Amino acid sequence: MDRDRGAEASAVPVPPWRTPPKAVNVRQPLSQERIVQTGLQLLDAEGLDGVSMRRVAQELGTGPASLYAHVSGKEELLDLIFDRVLGEVELPDEPDPQRWIEQVRQIAVSAHRVMCAHADIARVALANVPVGPNALRIAEKQLQIMRAGGVPAQVAAWMIDRLSLYIVADAYEGSLLRVRSREGGEQALAEYFGRIEAYYRSLPPDRFPAFTAHVEELMSGKDEERFEFGLDILLAGLARFGRADGAKSPPG
């Protein structure tokens, strides 16, 4: 009998008066995983302000109330997205006492780059202490490297905190400029800095002698350059506490 060969039967058009099954995959059940993933997509597409409970729910084809079964609230959702992003940070396999400063530096640069690649997600880390698995993984590695480099435990412990504050703050600050340039184009960003520079130049030199004399220097340098400048200042300050031979790549 032919009527049991389902595969071939489906090649024939379905009679239009039959109610089609509800769109496939829309009934894929909600989960924390799916919510975080959707939040991350929204973050990348529209920035952190685009990640609202309502928008995430909409994207998942449901109402905002449904999210609360899988996530305690907006804060937890953002924490989860942040830690997922931190998962992209690359770490060296083993601490190398000969190159401890370079290793600390590489992790810092990688973390900075990763956060910068995801809009203004860094704001989340400023708002609460990150305790997700990836945050811990990174901090653990930094601590191991500094200890291997001979840095005293108390200094190393506080330095992790100070370093991550610096990285996160710079990433956040820079991301706001990037948001500005995405919204108004490259041109808007240039205009913004142009206005500031013009304002600096217009200041009265008698009250702002140093400022007006150094507008050039104040405005120079790209994001990355300034970040690494500050990072190297911090690392130079740290170097005194550890093995001297680990400080092979001193800044200017």
Next chain:
Amino acid sequence: MDRDRGAEASAVPVPPWRTPPKAVNVRQPLSQERIVQTGLQLLDAEGLDGVSMRRVAQELGTGPASLYAHVSGKEELLDLIFDRVLGEVELPDEPDPQRWIEQVRQIAVSAHRVMCAHADIARVALANVPVGPNALRIAEKQLQIMRAGGVPAQVAAWMIDRLSLYIVADAYEGSLLRVRSREGGEQALAEYFGRIEAYYRSLPPDRFPAFTAHVEELMSGKDEERFEFGLDILLAGLARFGRADGAKSPPG
């Protein structure tokens, strides 16, 4: 004729059927000054989230739309409040080349203290580049001091930027903890850190050997202590660029 002696006439009760004049001083006209002042009061009383256009308007006995005649929007209002706060920062009169690092340090500490004294206002400085008169006054002084200390112009210019980023970021981070403790009492803050510490101790030592071995060091130190630790690391890194004799107070 008695009916012209207004002063004495007002001692007699007004006939109750007369409409009384609208409450005195409520008709004090709106001004940017009054709006900023009210915003600052709200900031101190309820934190930055308490400063909404609607709340400020309410406090002034008017509707939110009325504020837009004196302030372009919320962002400008917050900028104005921030710069007013910066007015409290103390600056030395003259740059002293013998003590340049100490002077840079004092300004940094003062700015940090001032921001910490006004809830989470520091968030404003992370969101946009401060260009108010008081921000400029402080930056100008820092620049003068570093130049007097022999720091090259490019290093000094970038250092102002990095220093203020560090100060603002720490003040903001700390303010969020202070908000937490104000809302839930000293006890809530202790509980929060207690939870974190307990979580650190509960981590598997094989995967987090350094972390679990140094929970004590990771949790130690008050806000101010940690801030000054990082500040001194930065200043030690900076010291190499200027006059050696200005670095009289090196950190640990």
Next chain:
DNA sequence: ACCTGAACACCGTTCAAGT
């Protein structure tokens, strides 16, 4: 157990209309 519609108590900003 999981999901949802509707409601609550808010936002910043705009605009036509009033004085």
Next chain:
DNA sequence: ACCTGAACACCGTTCAAGT
């Protein structure tokens, strides 16, 4: 010129009711 009521287009979270 200055001020305002009402509206617009949003928020995060809660809760009773549904399946």
